[in-house]
Amino acid sequence: MNKQKKEYTNQEKYVRNYKKNRRIILFSQIALVFVFIGVWELFSSVGILDEFLFSKPSAIVKLLAQYIKTNEIFKHVGISLYETLLGLIIGTSLGILLAIGLWFSKTLTKILDPFLVVLNALPKTALAPILIIWAGTGIKGIVVVSISLSLVMTIISAHNFFAHVDEDKLKMLKSFHASKFQILTKLVLPSNVANLLSIIKINIGMAWVGVIVGEFLVSRFGIGYLVVYGGQVFKLDLVMMGVFVLAILAYLMYLIVTIFEKYYRKKR
Amino acid sequence: MENEIEFKNVCKSFYSLKGETHVLQNMNFTIKKGEIVAIVGPSGCGKSTLLNLISGLIKPDQGTIQISKKVGYMFQKDNLLEWRTVYKNITLGPEIKKIKVDNKHIDTLLEKYGLSEFKFHYPKELSGGMRQRVALLRTLVLDPDILLLDEPFSSLDYQTKITVQDDIYKIIKETQKTTILVTHDITEAIAMANRVLVLTKRPSTIKAVFDIQLDLKEEKTPFLARNSAKFKDYFNLIWEALDIHE
Known part of the structure; x- marks a missing residue:
């Protein structure tokens, strides 16, 4: 019997341990989800949780299936996704462009610094009603709210990354008499790709907050609308379904950026 | 031989709100084509400022710097x-x-x-x-035509340092570049250079100049230079000139 038992080298043991650990983590994650859903379903069914207030997973899934069948969900998801992507792309790229502008002038940065700090500290959702009145109550207004959430933070953190580029590398480029623009394209931007990707990751969340708040205020479509409508008519299934769909969408967008990040790391 | 670099009464200060830092004072020296000159001095004495002046990254406050040729800069x-x-x-x-x-x-x-x-x-x-x-x-x-080396070996581990010194010395000799080597390592200065300039503390000026002649039987390499009987004498002379204990 003993002969058949394979002897493992230390390296194999390490790999086995590593894989085992990974399996435990993944299994626990899946188990957590199932236990959570199971307990929720059970408690709602036997009456420990009030089904009217807390809904229950099976009801949510049923509702979602119905929305998918009638294609209604795609209309709402489509419009929210469209607004979020617009908000994310415009907010992030505009923020990075303005950060580049600030990087070109230290004096301008110092002049604008206190204003940026105040704008950043201000809860942007308080501005949402004004922004919507200014920009219009349609998709435009919602996208503007979405942009407002990520713009200032993007400017501040991107500029901070740009300003703290490696001094020695800067000196090396200057010794070749590189122009400010060349320093930007050959050092500042390429050395900050990872940082810019992490800004995009944060902005995904911000763009969604903007869109949902915007849809709460004015809209007849979108996931934010579904959630707020469900709340008003006390259809908690609908509210929960909206939140569930939202979680999946946000996670998928996050995943796409993470894949980009991995690809970029591998290349380096 | 022609002078490739000439410093005449060069002064340089840096300014901040706390006041003026006088870094270089009346620097005068010339470097000829093909020479390897090492610059040593107490830390913070403006060795790097000297290289920045030669490369044109900064301008002198007073005096003139004449450089006839193209400059290449290599960093720590x-x-x-x-x-x-x-x-x-x-x-x-x-x-x-x-x-x-x-x-x-x-x-x-x-x-x-x-x-x-x-x-x-x-x-x-x-x-x-x-x-x-x-x-x-x-x-x-x-x-x-001119190479500026700013402590280029100080971030390498000891063994790598010795081999890279030999490599780079060979390249410099082959291509006949005029070279200025800034270093805090006295042995490196003697091993690489034909001439060693010792600077004083800030405001720096040249304190002593040593022409290094090691009387080696074979052609000089930084590694072989360490075997020379005169190596230790130069070390002691430069150490004394640096006056660390002052």
Whole structure:
């Protein structure tokens, strides 16, 4: 019997341990989800949780299936996704462009610094009603709210990354008499790709907050609308379904950026 | 021989709200073509300021600096750009100056310095010594007449340092570059240079000059230089001139 038992080298043991650990983590994650859903379903069914207030997973899934069948969900998801992507792309790229502008002038940065700090500290959702009145109550207004959430933070953190580029590398480029623009394209931007990707990751969340708040205020479509409508008519299934769909969408967008990040790391 | 670098009464100060820092005072020296000159001095004495002046990164407050030729600058850190391959790092200078690159020339250089097979590798895949050679090639590609070396070996471990010193000395000699080496390592200064300038504390001026003649039987390399009987004498002379205990 003993002969058949394979002897493992230390390296194999390490790999086995590593894989085992990974399996435990993944299994626990899946188990957590199932236990959570199971307990929720059970408690709602036997009456420990009030089904009217807390809904229950099976009801949510049923509702979602119905929305998918009638294609209604795609209309709402489509419009929210469209607004979020617009908000994310415009907010992030505009923020990075303005950060580049600030990087070109230290004096301008110092002049604008206190204003940026105040704008950043201000809860942007308080501005949402004004922004919507200014920009219009349609998709435009919602996208503007979405942009407002990520713009200032993007400017501040991107500029901070740009300003703290490696001094020695800067000196090396200057010794070749590189122009400010060349320093930007050959050092500042390429050395900050990872940082810019992490800004995009944060902005995904911000763009969604903007869109949902915007849809709460004015809209007849979108996931934010579904959630707020469900709340008003006390259809908690609908509210929960909206939140569930939202979680999946946000996670998928996050995943796409993470894949980009991995690809970029591998290349380096 | 003609003078390639001439400093006449050069003064340089830096200013901040806290006050003026007087770094260089009445610097006078000349360096001839093909010389290797080492500059040593107490820390913070303005050695790097001197190189920045020669490379034109900063301007003197007073006095004149005459430089007849193109200058190449090599730093303490290799400063390779991690997102560029070895080839793209080496061609950075021509790219910035918008000069066309002679690919054959680069291939011969890579071959010569044992980097051919790493042409399309990224810096993180190279050893410390190789990275430093890539950094030197990046400087040499623009074919400068004067090389400025700012403590280029101080970030290397001891064994690598000794071999890279020999490598780079060979390259300098072959290409007959006029070289200024700033270092805090006295042995390195004696091993590499024909002449050693010792600076005083801030505001710095030249305190002593030593012509290094080691009377070696074979051709000099930094490694062999350490075997010379006179090596220790020079070390003691320079140590005394530095006056660390003052």
